[in-house]
Amino acid sequence: MAPSGTDSGTSSARRSRSTSPDPLASTAGTALPYATRTALHLKGLVPSGVEDFKIQEQRALEQLNMKSTNMEKYMFLSWLRTTNLNLFYRLVLHNLKQIAPVIYTPTVGQACQEYSHIYPFLAPPNAVDGLYIPLTEVDNIAEIIENYRESIAEGDEPEITVITDGSRILGLGDLGMNGMGIPVGKLQLYVAAAGLNPDRCLPIVLDFGTNTERYLEDPLYLGLRQRRPADKEFYDAANKVIEALHAAFPSMFIQFEDFSTDHAFGLLDHWRRRTL
Numbered sequence: 001m002a003p004s005g006t007d008s009g010t011s012s013a014r015r016s017r018s019t020s021p022d023p024l025a026s027t028a029g030t031a032l033p034y035a036t037r038t039a040l041h042l043k044g045l046v047p048s049g050v051e052d053f054k055i056q057e058q059r060a061l062e063q064l065n066m067k068s069t070n071m072e073k074y075m076f077l078s079w080l081r082t083t084n085l086n087l088f089y090r091l092v093l094h095n096l097k098q099i100a101p102v103i104y105t106p107t108v109g110q111a112c113q114e115y116s117h118i119y120p121f122l123a124p125p126n127a128v129d130g131l132y133i134p135l136t137e138v139d140n141i142a143e144i145i146e147n148y149r150e151s152i153a154e155g156d157e158p159e160i161t162v163i164t165d166g167s168r169i170l171g172l173g174d175l176g177m178n179g180m181g182i183p184v185g186k187l188q189l190y191v192a193a194a195g196l197n198p199d200r201c202l203p204i205v206l207d208f209g210t211n212t213e214r215y216l217e218d219p220l221y222l223g224l225r226q227r228r229p230a231d232k233e234f235y236d237a238a239n240k241v242i243e244a245l246h247a248a249f250p251s252m253f254i255q256f257e258d259f260s261t262d263h264a265f266g267l268l269d270h271w272r273r274r275t276l
Contacts, residue, residue: 027084031056053090060091064099070107071114075121077103081188082123085198092192100192104185109170111185115178116215116222128152130184130203132177134224138237141244148202149248158202160253161245162186165206165238167228167260174260176210177223182258202252204245206238231263238267246275 028036030051037043060080067073077099081088092099101107111118123129128151133144149157166179183203191198209226210216216225229237242254254275256267 027086029056029084029087053087056087057090057094060087061095064091070102071110071118073102074107074111075118078122082127082129089191089198092188096192100189103188105170108181108185109172112166112169112175112178112181113172115175115181116218116220119222130180130205132180132205132207133241134207135209135226135229135233135237136224138240141241145244145248153199156197156199158249158252159200160187160190160196160255161202161204161249162255162257163204163206163242164256164258165208165260165263166210166223166258167208167263169258174210174212174228176212176215176221177205177207178215178221179258180205186255186257206241208234208237231266234263235266235270238263239270242267242271242275 030047030049031053032040032042032046033050034043037046064073064076067076077088077091080091092103128148131144131148133141137144162183164179164182166175166177166182169175169179169182180203183205187196187198187201187203190196191201207224209224209228211228215221215223216227228234245252245254254271256264259267
Protein backbone atom coordinates (compact mmCIF):
# COMPACT_ATOMS: atom_id res chain seq x y z
CA MET A 1 0.00 0.00 0.00
CA ALA A 2 1.28 3.45 -0.87
CA PRO A 3 2.00 5.82 2.04
CA SER A 4 -0.71 8.32 2.92
CA GLY A 5 -0.94 11.14 0.40
CA THR A 6 0.79 9.22 -2.41
CA ASP A 7 -0.29 6.82 -5.10
CA SER A 8 1.27 4.98 -8.00
CA GLY A 9 0.37 7.82 -10.35
CA THR A 10 2.24 10.32 -8.22
CA SER A 11 5.28 8.03 -8.05
CA SER A 12 5.26 7.60 -11.82
CA ALA A 13 5.03 11.34 -12.32
CA ARG A 14 8.00 11.90 -10.03
CA ARG A 15 10.06 9.33 -11.88
CA SER A 16 9.21 10.83 -15.26
CA ARG A 17 10.64 14.21 -14.25
CA SER A 18 14.13 12.77 -14.18
CA THR A 19 13.89 11.43 -17.72
CA SER A 20 14.19 13.05 -21.11
CA PRO A 21 14.21 11.96 -24.75
CA ASP A 22 17.73 13.40 -24.80
CA PRO A 23 20.04 10.93 -22.96
CA LEU A 24 22.55 13.67 -22.15
CA ALA A 25 19.86 15.86 -20.59
CA SER A 26 18.62 12.98 -18.46
CA THR A 27 22.07 12.49 -16.87
CA ALA A 28 23.36 16.07 -16.91
CA GLY A 29 22.49 16.53 -13.25
CA THR A 30 23.81 19.83 -11.92
CA ALA A 31 24.91 20.78 -15.47
CA LEU A 32 21.31 20.81 -16.70
CA PRO A 33 20.54 24.27 -18.17
CA TYR A 34 17.69 26.33 -16.74
CA ALA A 35 15.60 25.99 -19.89
CA THR A 36 15.81 22.20 -19.76
CA ARG A 37 14.99 22.16 -16.05
CA THR A 38 11.87 24.16 -16.84
CA ALA A 39 10.89 21.75 -19.61
CA LEU A 40 11.35 18.78 -17.26
CA HIS A 41 9.39 20.51 -14.46
CA LEU A 42 12.45 20.50 -12.21
CA LYS A 43 12.36 24.18 -11.31
CA GLY A 44 12.56 24.50 -7.54
CA LEU A 45 13.24 20.78 -7.08
CA VAL A 46 17.03 20.88 -7.44
CA PRO A 47 19.73 23.36 -6.32
CA SER A 48 19.83 26.50 -8.45
CA GLY A 49 23.50 26.33 -9.41
CA VAL A 50 24.34 25.30 -12.98
CA GLU A 51 27.78 23.77 -13.38
CA ASP A 52 29.86 22.55 -16.29
CA PHE A 53 30.96 18.95 -16.68
CA LYS A 54 34.49 19.73 -15.52
CA ILE A 55 33.21 20.80 -12.10
CA GLN A 56 31.09 17.63 -11.92
CA GLU A 57 34.19 15.55 -12.58
CA GLN A 58 36.11 17.48 -9.92
CA ARG A 59 33.42 16.71 -7.35
CA ALA A 60 33.24 13.03 -8.33
CA LEU A 61 37.02 12.64 -8.15
CA GLU A 62 37.04 14.32 -4.76
CA GLN A 63 34.46 11.82 -3.48
CA LEU A 64 36.37 8.90 -5.01
CA ASN A 65 39.60 9.96 -3.32
CA MET A 66 37.85 10.21 0.04
CA LYS A 67 37.12 6.47 0.00
CA SER A 68 39.58 4.63 2.20
CA THR A 69 39.60 1.24 0.43
CA ASN A 70 39.45 0.07 -3.16
CA MET A 71 36.22 -1.80 -2.43
CA GLU A 72 34.59 1.43 -1.30
CA LYS A 73 35.88 3.06 -4.50
CA TYR A 74 34.55 0.15 -6.57
CA MET A 75 31.08 0.52 -5.06
CA PHE A 76 31.10 4.30 -5.51
CA LEU A 77 32.10 3.99 -9.17
CA SER A 78 29.51 1.28 -9.80
CA TRP A 79 26.76 3.47 -8.40
CA LEU A 80 28.01 6.41 -10.45
CA ARG A 81 28.03 4.31 -13.64
CA THR A 82 24.47 3.11 -13.17
CA THR A 83 23.15 6.58 -12.30
CA ASN A 84 25.23 8.88 -14.51
CA LEU A 85 26.93 7.00 -17.32
CA ASN A 86 28.34 10.10 -18.97
CA LEU A 87 29.99 11.39 -15.81
CA PHE A 88 31.36 7.94 -15.01
CA TYR A 89 33.13 7.57 -18.34
CA ARG A 90 34.41 11.13 -18.32
CA LEU A 91 35.95 10.36 -14.94
CA VAL A 92 37.42 7.06 -16.16
CA LEU A 93 38.85 8.48 -19.38
CA HIS A 94 40.51 11.40 -17.62
CA ASN A 95 41.86 9.26 -14.76
CA LEU A 96 42.35 5.86 -16.37
CA LYS A 97 45.63 4.98 -14.66
CA GLN A 98 44.06 5.57 -11.24
CA ILE A 99 40.65 4.00 -11.93
CA ALA A 100 41.44 0.97 -14.11
CA PRO A 101 42.79 -1.08 -11.14
CA VAL A 102 39.57 -0.28 -9.26
CA ILE A 103 37.02 -1.23 -11.92
CA TYR A 104 39.02 -4.29 -13.00
CA THR A 105 41.99 -6.20 -11.62
CA PRO A 106 42.98 -6.40 -8.88
CA THR A 107 39.90 -4.95 -7.13
CA VAL A 108 37.34 -6.80 -9.24
CA GLY A 109 38.52 -10.09 -7.76
CA GLN A 110 37.52 -9.07 -4.25
CA ALA A 111 34.33 -7.50 -5.61
CA CYS A 112 33.37 -10.80 -7.22
CA GLN A 113 34.05 -12.74 -4.04
CA GLU A 114 31.74 -10.38 -2.15
CA TYR A 115 29.33 -9.65 -5.00
CA SER A 116 26.20 -11.02 -3.33
CA HIS A 117 26.93 -8.95 -0.24
CA ILE A 118 27.47 -5.67 -2.09
CA TYR A 119 25.07 -6.10 -5.04
CA PRO A 120 22.19 -3.97 -3.61
CA PHE A 121 24.62 -1.09 -3.15
CA LEU A 122 26.09 -1.09 -6.66
CA ALA A 123 23.05 0.39 -8.41
CA PRO A 124 19.53 1.66 -7.71
CA PRO A 125 16.88 -1.07 -7.25
CA ASN A 126 15.95 -2.86 -10.49
CA ALA A 127 18.60 -1.06 -12.53
CA VAL A 128 19.46 -3.27 -15.51
CA ASP A 129 23.17 -3.96 -15.63
CA GLY A 130 23.26 -7.16 -17.70
CA LEU A 131 21.62 -10.56 -17.85
CA TYR A 132 21.53 -13.12 -15.05
CA ILE A 133 20.42 -16.40 -16.64
CA PRO A 134 19.75 -19.22 -14.15
CA LEU A 135 19.93 -22.82 -15.31
CA THR A 136 16.33 -23.20 -14.15
CA GLU A 137 15.19 -20.45 -16.56
CA VAL A 138 17.05 -21.44 -19.71
CA ASP A 139 13.84 -22.69 -21.30
CA ASN A 140 12.51 -19.15 -20.84
CA ILE A 141 15.47 -17.50 -22.56
CA ALA A 142 13.24 -15.85 -25.17
CA GLU A 143 11.30 -14.12 -22.39
CA ILE A 144 14.54 -13.02 -20.72
CA ILE A 145 15.82 -11.52 -23.96
CA GLU A 146 12.51 -9.75 -24.52
CA ASN A 147 12.66 -8.33 -20.99
CA TYR A 148 16.10 -6.99 -21.82
CA ARG A 149 14.88 -5.45 -25.07
CA GLU A 150 12.17 -3.61 -23.14
CA SER A 151 14.78 -2.18 -20.76
CA ILE A 152 16.94 -0.54 -23.42
CA ALA A 153 16.39 2.42 -25.71
CA GLU A 154 15.37 1.82 -29.30
CA GLY A 155 18.48 1.41 -31.43
CA ASP A 156 20.67 0.34 -28.50
CA GLU A 157 20.76 -3.36 -29.28
CA PRO A 158 24.03 -4.86 -28.03
CA GLU A 159 27.07 -5.04 -30.29
CA ILE A 160 29.19 -7.10 -27.90
CA THR A 161 28.61 -9.41 -24.97
CA VAL A 162 31.06 -10.88 -22.48
CA ILE A 163 29.66 -14.09 -20.99
CA THR A 164 30.88 -16.04 -17.99
CA ASP A 165 29.50 -18.83 -15.85
CA GLY A 166 31.71 -17.83 -12.92
CA SER A 167 33.37 -21.22 -12.75
CA ARG A 168 36.99 -20.03 -12.96
CA ILE A 169 37.21 -16.37 -12.03
CA LEU A 170 40.78 -15.07 -12.25
CA GLY A 171 42.73 -17.28 -9.85
CA LEU A 172 39.88 -17.43 -7.35
CA GLY A 173 38.03 -20.53 -8.50
CA ASP A 174 34.29 -21.14 -8.75
CA LEU A 175 32.43 -17.99 -7.69
CA GLY A 176 29.07 -18.88 -9.27
CA MET A 177 26.79 -15.95 -10.00
CA ASN A 178 29.24 -13.66 -8.19
CA GLY A 179 31.41 -13.84 -11.31
CA MET A 180 29.22 -11.18 -12.96
CA GLY A 181 31.80 -8.58 -11.95
CA ILE A 182 34.14 -9.88 -14.66
CA PRO A 183 31.93 -9.20 -17.71
CA VAL A 184 30.90 -5.85 -16.23
CA GLY A 185 34.49 -4.81 -15.57
CA LYS A 186 35.91 -6.07 -18.84
CA LEU A 187 33.31 -4.20 -20.89
CA GLN A 188 34.05 -1.01 -18.97
CA LEU A 189 37.68 -1.29 -20.06
CA TYR A 190 36.63 -1.93 -23.66
CA VAL A 191 34.55 1.23 -23.60
CA ALA A 192 37.36 3.30 -22.09
CA ALA A 193 40.17 1.89 -24.23
CA ALA A 194 38.45 1.12 -27.53
CA GLY A 195 35.65 3.67 -27.62
CA LEU A 196 32.78 1.17 -27.66
CA ASN A 197 29.30 2.50 -26.98
CA PRO A 198 28.54 1.58 -23.33
CA ASP A 199 24.82 1.40 -24.10
CA ARG A 200 25.52 -1.40 -26.57
CA CYS A 201 27.61 -3.62 -24.28
CA LEU A 202 25.91 -6.59 -22.59
CA PRO A 203 27.45 -8.40 -19.58
CA ILE A 204 26.00 -11.87 -19.00
CA VAL A 205 26.43 -14.47 -16.30
CA LEU A 206 25.15 -18.00 -16.79
CA ASP A 207 24.02 -18.82 -13.26
CA PHE A 208 24.40 -22.58 -13.51
CA GLY A 209 25.09 -23.13 -9.82
CA THR A 210 28.36 -23.40 -7.94
CA ASN A 211 30.40 -26.14 -6.34
CA THR A 212 31.84 -23.78 -3.74
CA GLU A 213 30.42 -24.66 -0.33
CA ARG A 214 31.03 -21.15 0.98
CA TYR A 215 28.41 -19.76 -1.38
CA LEU A 216 25.98 -22.64 -1.13
CA GLU A 217 25.90 -22.07 2.63
CA ASP A 218 25.94 -18.27 2.52
CA PRO A 219 22.45 -16.93 3.38
CA LEU A 220 23.25 -13.77 1.40
CA TYR A 221 24.32 -15.56 -1.79
CA LEU A 222 22.10 -14.36 -4.65
CA GLY A 223 22.82 -17.11 -7.16
CA LEU A 224 21.24 -20.49 -7.80
CA ARG A 225 21.73 -22.69 -4.74
CA GLN A 226 22.69 -25.95 -6.36
CA ARG A 227 25.78 -27.70 -7.61
CA ARG A 228 26.90 -27.36 -11.18
CA PRO A 229 25.38 -29.67 -13.79
CA ALA A 230 27.07 -32.54 -15.59
CA ASP A 231 28.65 -31.81 -18.96
CA LYS A 232 25.69 -32.77 -21.14
CA GLU A 233 23.26 -30.59 -19.21
CA PHE A 234 25.77 -27.74 -19.19
CA TYR A 235 26.35 -27.78 -22.95
CA ASP A 236 22.66 -28.24 -23.75
CA ALA A 237 21.78 -25.21 -21.61
CA ALA A 238 24.70 -23.03 -22.71
CA ASN A 239 24.07 -23.76 -26.38
CA LYS A 240 20.38 -22.95 -26.01
CA VAL A 241 21.28 -19.56 -24.53
CA ILE A 242 23.85 -18.75 -27.21
CA GLU A 243 21.52 -19.83 -30.00
CA ALA A 244 18.82 -17.52 -28.64
CA LEU A 245 21.25 -14.62 -28.25
CA HIS A 246 22.58 -15.08 -31.77
CA ALA A 247 19.06 -15.25 -33.20
CA ALA A 248 18.04 -12.07 -31.35
CA PHE A 249 21.26 -10.14 -32.03
CA PRO A 250 22.93 -11.76 -35.08
CA SER A 251 25.64 -9.10 -35.38
CA MET A 252 26.63 -9.20 -31.70
CA PHE A 253 30.21 -10.23 -30.95
CA ILE A 254 30.27 -12.98 -28.29
CA GLN A 255 33.23 -13.37 -25.93
CA PHE A 256 33.47 -16.26 -23.49
CA GLU A 257 35.27 -15.33 -20.29
CA ASP A 258 36.49 -17.28 -17.24
CA PHE A 259 34.77 -20.61 -17.87
CA SER A 260 36.44 -23.75 -16.58
CA THR A 261 39.14 -24.82 -19.06
CA ASP A 262 37.30 -27.86 -20.45
CA HIS A 263 34.04 -25.98 -20.97
CA ALA A 264 35.86 -22.96 -22.42
CA PHE A 265 37.46 -25.06 -25.16
CA GLY A 266 34.25 -27.01 -25.71
CA LEU A 267 32.22 -23.85 -26.28
CA LEU A 268 34.94 -22.30 -28.43
CA ASP A 269 35.20 -25.38 -30.66
CA HIS A 270 31.43 -25.49 -31.11
CA TRP A 271 30.78 -21.80 -31.72
CA ARG A 272 33.92 -20.19 -33.16
CA ARG A 273 32.81 -20.60 -36.79
CA ARG A 274 29.09 -20.05 -36.19
CA THR A 275 28.98 -16.66 -34.49
CA LEU A 276 31.15 -13.58 -34.26
